[in-house]
Amino acid sequence: xSQARWLLLTSQxxxxxxxxxxxxxxxxxxxxxxxxxxxxxxRPRQWLPSVSMRLITxxxxxxxxxxxxxxxxxxxxxxxxxLWLLIGLQQLxxxxxxxxxxxxxxxxxxxxxxxxxAQGLAASLSQGLTALVALAGxxxxxxxxxxxxxxxxxxxxxxxxxxxLLLASFLLLPxxxxxxxxxxxxxxxxxxxxxxxxxxxIASLVLDQSLAARVSFKGGGPPAxxxxxxxxxxxxxxxxxxxxxxxxxxxxxxxxxFASGPAxxxxxxxxxxxxxxxxxxxxxxQAGSPLVVSELGTLQNLRFQSDRxxxxxxxxxxxxxxxxxxxxxxxxxxxGNSNPRLQNLGRxxxxxxxxxxxxxxxxxxxxxxxxxxxxxxxxELGSTNPLDRFLFETRxxxxxxxxxxxxxxxRAAGVPSRVVxxxxxxxxxxxxxxxxxxxxxxxxxxxxxxVWLPDQGWIRIDPTAWVxxxxxxxxLAESLSKEEQEELIKSTPSWLQGVLTxxxxxxxxxxxxxxxxxxxxxxxxxxxxxxxxxxxxxAMGVALLAGLMAVRKPWQSTGDAARKCLDTVxxxxxKYGYSPYPGETLVCFxxxxxSTEEKLASILSELAQSYSRLRFAPSNQAESPSSLLxxxxxxxxxxxxxxxxxAIAAGPVRNNRMI
Amino acid sequence: xxxxxxxxxxxDRWKERLQRRLSGSGDRLLLRHHNIYILPTAFGVMWLPxxxxxxVLGIQxxxxxxxxxxxxxxxxxxxxxxxxxxxxxDLELRxxxxxPGFADQSILVPIIICSADSRQAIxxxxxxxxxxxxxxxxxxxPAGSRQLxxxxxxxxxxxxxxxxxxxxxxxxxxxxxxxSYWQPPVHxxxxxxxxxxxxxxxxxxxxxxxxxxxxxxxxxDEFQDLTPLRPEAGLxxxxxxxxxxxxxxxxxRFTCEKPVATWLSPVSGLPLERALEHVCERLCQGxxxxxxxxxxxxxxxxIHPGEGELxxxxxxxxxxxxxxxLRQL
Numbered sequence: 001x002s003q004a005r006w007l008l009l010t011s012q013x014x015x016x017x018x019x020x021x022x023x024x025x026x027x028x029x030x031x032x033x034x035x036x037x038x039x040x041x042x043r044p045r046q047w048l049p050s051v052s053m054r055l056i057t058x059x060x061x062x063x064x065x066x067x068x069x070x071x072x073x074x075x076x077x078x079x080x081x082x083l084w085l086l087i088g089l090q091q092l093x094x095x096x097x098x099x100x101x102x103x104x105x106x107x108x109x110x111x112x113x114x115x116x117x118a119q120g121l122a123a124s125l126s127q128g129l130t131a132l133v134a135l136a137g138x139x140x141x142x143x144x145x146x147x148x149x150x151x152x153x154x155x156x157x158x159x160x161x162x163x164x165l166l167l168a169s170f171l172l173l174p175x176x177x178x179x180x181x182x183x184x185x186x187x188x189x190x191x192x193x194x195x196x197x198x199x200x201x202i203a204s205l206v207l208d209q210s211l212a213a214r215v216s217f218k219g220g221g222p223p224a225x226x227x228x229x230x231x232x233x234x235x236x237x238x239x240x241x242x243x244x245x246x247x248x249x250x251x252x253x254x255x256x257x258f259a260s261g262p263a264x265x266x267x268x269x270x271x272x273x274x275x276x277x278x279x280x281x282x283x284x285x286q287a288g289s290p291l292v293v294s295e296l297g298t299l300q301n302l303r304f305q306s307d308r309x310x311x312x313x314x315x316x317x318x319x320x321x322x323x324x325x326x327x328x329x330x331x332x333x334x335x336g337n338s339n340p341r342l343q344n345l346g347r348x349x350x351x352x353x354x355x356x357x358x359x360x361x362x363x364x365x366x367x368x369x370x371x372x373x374x375x376x377x378x379x380e381l382g383s384t385n386p387l388d389r390f391l392f393e394t395r396x397x398x399x400x401x402x403x404x405x406x407x408x409x410x411r412a413a414g415v416p417s418r419v420v421x422x423x424x425x426x427x428x429x430x431x432x433x434x435x436x437x438x439x440x441x442x443x444x445x446x447x448x449x450x451v452w453l454p455d456q457g458w459i460r461i462d463p464t465a466w467v468x469x470x471x472x473x474x475x476l477a478e479s480l481s482k483e484e485q486e487e488l489i490k491s492t493p494s495w496l497q498g499v500l501t502x503x504x505x506x507x508x509x510x511x512x513x514x515x516x517x518x519x520x521x522x523x524x525x526x527x528x529x530x531x532x533x534x535x536x537x538x539a540m541g542v543a544l545l546a547g548l549m550a551v552r553k554p555w556q557s558t559g560d561a562a563r564k565c566l567d568t569v570x571x572x573x574x575k576y577g578y579s580p581y582p583g584e585t586l587v588c589f590x591x592x593x594x595s596t597e598e599k600l601a602s603i604l605s606e607l608a609q610s611y612s613r614l615r616f617a618p619s620n621q622a623e624s625p626s627s628l629l630x631x632x633x634x635x636x637x638x639x640x641x642x643x644x645x646x647a648i649a650a651g652p653v654r655n656n657r658m659i
Numbered sequence: 660x661x662x663x664x665x666x667x668x669x670x671d672r673w674k675e676r677l678q679r680r681l682s683g684s685g686d687r688l689l690l691r692h693h694n695i696y697i698l699p700t701a702f703g704v705m706w707l708p709x710x711x712x713x714x715v716l717g718i719q720x721x722x723x724x725x726x727x728x729x730x731x732x733x734x735x736x737x738x739x740x741x742x743x744x745x746x747x748x749d750l751e752l753r754x755x756x757x758x759p760g761f762a763d764q765s766i767l768v769p770i771i772i773c774s775a776d777s778r779q780a781i782x783x784x785x786x787x788x789x790x791x792x793x794x795x796x797x798x799x800x801p802a803g804s805r806q807l808x809x810x811x812x813x814x815x816x817x818x819x820x821x822x823x824x825x826x827x828x829x830x831x832x833x834x835x836x837x838x839s840y841w842q843p844p845v846h847x848x849x850x851x852x853x854x855x856x857x858x859x860x861x862x863x864x865x866x867x868x869x870x871x872x873x874x875x876x877x878x879x880d881e882f883q884d885l886t887p888l889r890p891e892a893g894l895x896x897x898x899x900x901x902x903x904x905x906x907x908x909x910x911x912r913f914t915c916e917k918p919v920a921t922w923l924s925p926v927s928g929l930p931l932e933r934a935l936e937h938v939c940e941r942l943c944q945g946x947x948x949x950x951x952x953x954x955x956x957x958x959x960x961x962i963h964p965g966e967g968e969l970x971x972x973x974x975x976x977x978x979x980x981x982x983x984x985l986r987q988l
């Protein structure tokens with residue numbers, strides 16, 4: 001197998017590996033691609049006639065369609081998988097030069113499609129490596145280079161040469177808005193917050209230390225820790241056992257909910273199955289953004305985005321309208337015969353206080369007066385009346401227990417309430433040489449309550465903070481028992497934490513500055529200019545020129561500088577009709593020219609001596625090769641100057657005619 | 660009408676100039692900017708939609724990964740013509756006189772390629788009809804000179820100018836093709852194909868200037884005579900018998916049979932081409948065996964008997980040129 005085929009196979013393997021890690025492959029494609037690669041290694045073309053190839057292709061296409069029908073994803077995901085499958089088939093079938101070239105094109109297109117689903121630093125590096133190897137395969141194909149490393153090196157040099165042009169075009173070419181809207185895909189999701197809350201069913205909460213989101217704040221650090229509530233979902237439906245969101249998605253409230261000022265929060269959210277994005281409940285998306293604020297106070301994505309999403313928010317300068325949205329019937333709904341002790345307590349507060357604020361105060365007093373404990377291992381509460389069992393028997397739980405039971409108590413007391421799920425806290429990261437950002441992990445997931453007070457609207461109440469203020473003011477670890485603290489610390493080795501923090505910082509800055517470079521950032525960087533297109537073209541031209549001049553022949557190694565000098569001299573003399581006779585030595589030739597052109601005699605003699613010494617003198621001579629080479633270059637320049645100044649009176653000749 | 664005539668005249672001049680440029684004649688070809696042409700390849704054209712699709716996907720999904728990839732491919736596309744041009748510029752080609760070939764075989768045309776820099780994937784191909792369509796490729800070309808033997812398929816017996824040679828390269832990425840034309844000023848002599856058959860052989864051709872060839876020559880096979888001994892003759896050939904008889908010092912003279920010089924001529928009664936093929940076959944076989952052969956060809960062409968490679972080439976050229984004027988393909 002030729003080196004070009006090896007390189008293309010390697011590129012295909014890299015593409016498959018990254019797609020597998022990112023979970024972008026359908027089952028059939030994930031299994032078929034390595035099989036096709038193994039077939040390529042066995043060189044089946046000799047025993048696989050073209051009819052069999054067609055049968056294989058048709059079979060794969062049939063199974064792809066079947067797989068798509070059984071487990072439908074987004075249109076783009078289906079098409080991408082089809083292309084990745086076709087890459088394998090194309091490479092298996094490729095025999096001629098043109099077919100291999102088509103394989104390279106498909107590999108590059110496949111790499112581009114892989115970039116839609118993953119934009120992290122690791123994914124980008126992996127995609128870059130795939131493209132590099134594919135291009136090296138193309139280079140090897142075109143030049144017949146039999147050394148894999150040579151092709152890789154030459155393409156790497158070529159890419160470095162093209163880098164200024166790439167940067168100029170990336171920064172300066174006017175960024176376009178999407179031409180048409182793609183449908184939202186809710187299926188391309190992975191782990192994250194769930195859309196229901198059933199605290200009684202969780203015996204032990206396993207903390208997921210994976211990244212959930214990162215946010216940086218322009219012109220300062222993050223808000224105080226007790227103010228770091230990032231809302232995502234609102235649960236209104238309560239069936240006595242679990243809280244959940246209403247079936248119909250809330251109607252987004254679009255009008256008047258966009259900011260006009262510059263953005264001061266930059267969010268990068270990891271893949272999630274939810275359409276809702278974390279936010280602080282006060283800031284606003286910018287006009288033209290695919291995000292809108294719903295009536296429930298959730299930030300919703302309306303347009304298809306790649307899995308990892310970047311968005312910017314602006315601090316709101318006035319009270320946001322979702323807080324003033326009056327409660328609906330579902331916000332007071334309570335199942336009649338569930339959790340009777342909870343309902344009795346709520347009714348008791350309703351009898352004791354007429355105003356919602358007073359009932360709220362009673363609730364706070366009650367929670368703080370009981371011996372509640374915060375634990376990630378509360379044990380199961382059973383399927384019947386779980387909240388009664390929590391409030392009056394176990395009194396041990398985590399945020400979900402407190403938020404769920406408090407909200408139910410408020411409804412029983414006649415105060416509309418709901419449960420909000422999102423993130424609380426987060427760790428401030430300050431990478432070396434980069435701007436700091438707040439990192440939210442899935443272990444920062446938190447649940448709290450919102451109650452409706454007629455004078456204030458929906459306000460946030462966090463009963464967990466009443467019971468264990470450390471959970472909110474400091475960290476989760478501070479609120480746990482010693483055993484649980486040890487387990488938490490074990491799950492994040494400190495030696496790795498520093499490395500991961502720096503990597504996260506690099507990744508965050510990569511995504512913010514490169515992957516997040518959009519039209520708005522371009523305008524902020526360059527300003528609004530009518531001449532942007534022209535500027536881009538000029539800058540690209542300059543970059544192209546600089547690249548060409550910086551590396552004259554990046555894929556070649558000339559090596560012999562002395563020979564280049566000599567060739568220059570010979571070319572110059574050739575212009576004046578002097579060229580060596582067959583068999584004439586350099587010294588004889590220069591002597592012959594010198595005898596005719598006296599002004600050049602000494603220069604030519606020096607040149608001949610330098611060249612001869614450089615080529616034939618023993619290495620122990622006093623003169624170093626570099627000094628001889630410098631001499632030669634100096635004499636060459638001198639000769640050119642002399643010729644330009646008319647050292648040969650007859651002037652240059654062309655085609656045996658004087659000009 | 661004068662305007663039309665002037666226009667036609669200008670067109671003819673332009674056409675002639677274009678033809679002259681495209682033919683690229685000269686005893687050597689130095690590839691410079693004025694004789695190098697650049698066009699995108701089919702693959703280069705297919706590269707554009709890939710850029711467009713990747714860019715649109717990136718724009719549609721607001722993902723900068725595909726946008727960066729598309730711009731990188733665009734940058735490579737913009738660099739490519741310059742890189743390909745630099746792979747071929749300043750290349751010098753010279754053509755040596757090729758050995759005469761036969762009508763049923765390819766002729767190897769020796770071409771010397773010189774370059775001060777290393778090159779990659781330089782391809783050469785004859786453009787005439789009937790020539791192989793595939794190019795001969797020099798994959799790695801280090802700085803210096805190198806001789807390449809380029810096969811040329813003759814259309815039949817005769818003497819030809821080989822026609823236009825295409826020198827091209829698509830390195831490093833195959834997106835653009837830089838090419839140039841050259842018409843090497845060498846004559847290709849194509850002798851008839853070798854076919855066994857009757858040939859007219861004359862050992863003592865009539866005619867005033869041929870004369871009789873001597874039947875014997877100096878050698879070592881048979882004793883012929885005695886000659887007075889000269890000091891440089893050595894002792895091996897001393898006639899010791901005459902010395903013993905006191906008849907003086909003599910050295911023995913030996914002779915061997917001189918090879919018979921044969922003149923080959925096409926037999927009458929056969930078509931000329933067929934008869935020449937028989938002559939060619941007889942000539943090649945005979946010269947390979949060391950015979951002294953000459954040619955008497957129609958049109959008064961005579962090649963005196965001789966032997967050796969140079970003589971063989973001369974004979975083949977003569978056979979190629981029988982009733983066949985120089986043809987330009």
